[in-house]
Amino acid sequence: MQTPRSNPVALAALALSSALVLTACGGGGEAEPAASGGPVELKVSLFGTFGYDEVGLFKEYEAANPxxxxxxxxxxxxDKYWPALQTRLSSGSGVADVQGIEVARIADVVQNQQDLWTDLRETPAADSIANYIxxxxPAATTEDGAVLGLGTDIGPMGICYRSDLLGAAGLPTDPQQLAARMSSWDDYVALGNxxxxxxxxxxxxxxSAGGFYNAMVSTExxxxxxxxxxxxxxxxxAVKNAFDTAAAAGQAGLTAKLEQFVDPGWDAGFSSGSFATIACPSWMIGYIKGKAGDAGSGKWNVTSLPGGAGGNWGGAYLGIPAVSQNKExxxxxxxxxxxPEQQAKVFNEVGNFPSTTEAIDAVAGTTDPYFNNAPIGEIFSKSSQAAPVQILGPNDGVVKNAMAQALLSVEANGVSPAxxxxxAGTQVNNQVGA
Known part of the structure; x- marks a missing residue:
């Protein structure tokens, strides 16, 4: 396989612990005044649901900065956003002043794209760099110390489930009782049978088998x-075992055979009841609310991962392309x-779990009425504390997408797991280079 031109961010070596130790807070809750040179239009381009628009933060910032x-x-x-952004970055045209960077892409940015992004140490964002877990x-920091992104959220995980559907099948609906039946991923599959x-x-x-697979590898x-x-x-x-376990679940008819974030049936499934459980990073909370709507309130609940495991699936950064004319x-x-104030607000209203230590402390007691008053602050805090510090590489996103497509072929098209x-390996080799 191709060896990257520099090492990936070996996060285990960069952090002595993933414990949530409070550090000094910066960034403040008050919006900074706009530049005195005249009106500024800031273009912000993101993917999925970061929560800023949904919570009204853009309007709040504009109101404080006329x-x-x-x-x-x-x-x-x-998967559509990132290739399009790469084309724009390469041409130097069409990029926004602020771009989102998914965690699976950050090592690629750090290792291979430093000249395309702004070093935040040299901007008014510098004081915010020390606020994080x-x-x-460190995952957004180059070998020579340039910081290319400010962290938004992280993705500690639980299992979200439809209480009504589990009850109809005679399974426990109480989160603690359900967790007691799932001491491992094998138990989760057995409960599915x-x-x-x-x-x-x-x-x-x-x-989906792909979602199940991502949850398993995200605990490694x-x-x-x-x-x-x-x-x-x-x-x-760990990767092969997760792939085989997810493929077997697909072959056994335990999945709805839906492609996450792509298949319209997946979105509809949150309200229609085409699946009863889903591996649930914290950011999925807001997604479920949006797709299941008011009718889903009280039907959904959240419990911990099997065995109380910790894990991290997802999370992102905000970066400033080097060609931006509005860096300050x-x-x-x-x-x-x-x-921290904004990260806590986003979690409380949308579900994206904070990455600043102060915000994590602030949301520890959060409950969610939509999810039967589930203690989501406690569930996701414990998951984040128990999560290993993951090693990230420049082509994580490529491999993850290849695995998801391969598993979809098993569950939907009857392709053998082997x-x-x-x-999947061939697809990765073709994209990355052997």
């Missing part, structure tokens, strides 16, 4: 790369958006 106008756009799928900002025997018509145990420290920068997904037993104002905006695994 000279600033924010032009916001969001692409639903990160120990591993968050029980569910299948008595499930309401048209309802599968889980949404080493996934696609090792500490030396080598791409090791083909020889990492863009830096003020991202410092304010990612400040052939699907081989196809």
């Amino acid at each position: 000279g600033v106008k924010i032009a916001y756009e969001s692409t639903q799928g990160e 120990p591993w968050k900002e 029980e569910f299948k025997a008595k499930a309401p018509a048209g309802t599968a145990w889980m949404d 420290e080493k996934i696609y790369y090792d500490e030396g920068g080598n791409l090791v997904f083909e020889t990492n037993p 104002e863009a830096a003020k905006l991202i410092a304010w958006l990612t400040a 052939d699907a695994w081989t196809a």
Whole structure:
């Protein structure tokens, strides 16, 4: 396999602990004044749901800064957003002043794109860099110390489930009782077989094999790369075991055979009941609310991962492309958006879990009425504290997408797991280079 031109961010070596130790807070809750030179339009381009528009933070910032106008756009799928951004970055045209960077892409940015992004140490965002849990900002830092992104959220995980569907199949609906039945991922699958025997018509145990796979590998420290920068997904037993387990679940009819974030049936499934459980990073909370709507309130609940495991799936950064003509104002905006006050507000209203230590402490007691008053602050805090510090590599996103497509071919098209695994490896080799 191709060896990257420099080592990936070996996060385990950069942080002594992933414990949530409070550090000094910066960034503040007050928006910075706009530049005195006249009105500024800041273009913000993100993917999925960061929560800023949904919570009203852009309007709040504009109100506090009369000279600033924010032009916001969001692409639903990160797999579409990122290739388009690469084209724009390469041409130097069409990029926004603020761009979102998914965690699976940050190592690529740090290693291969430093000249395309702004070093935030040289901007008004500099004072915000020290506010994060120990591993968050090191992942966005180059070997020579340039910081290319401010952290937004992280993705600690639980299991979200439809209480009504589990109850109809005779399974526990209380979160603690359900957790007691799931001490491992094998127990989760076994419970799915029980569910299948008595499930309401048209309802599968889980949404997708790809989602199940991502949840399992997201509890690991080493996934696609090792500490030396080598791409090791083909020889990492944790990856192969997760792939085989997810493929077997697909073959057993435990999945709804839906492609996450792409298949319209997946969005509809949150309200229609086509699946009863879903591996649930904290940011999925807001997604479920949006897709299930008011009718879903009280039907959904949240429990911990099997065995109380910790994990991290997702999270993102805000970066400023080097070609931006509004770097100072863009830096003020991202410092304010990612400040603890705003991170706590986004979690409380949307579900994106904070990455600043102060905000994490602030949301520890949060409950969510939509999810039967589930203690989401406690569930996701515990998951984040128990999560290993993951090693990230420049092509994590490529491998993750290849695995998801391979697993979809198993559950939806009857491809054998062995052939699907081989196809995933070939796809990665073709994109990354052997």
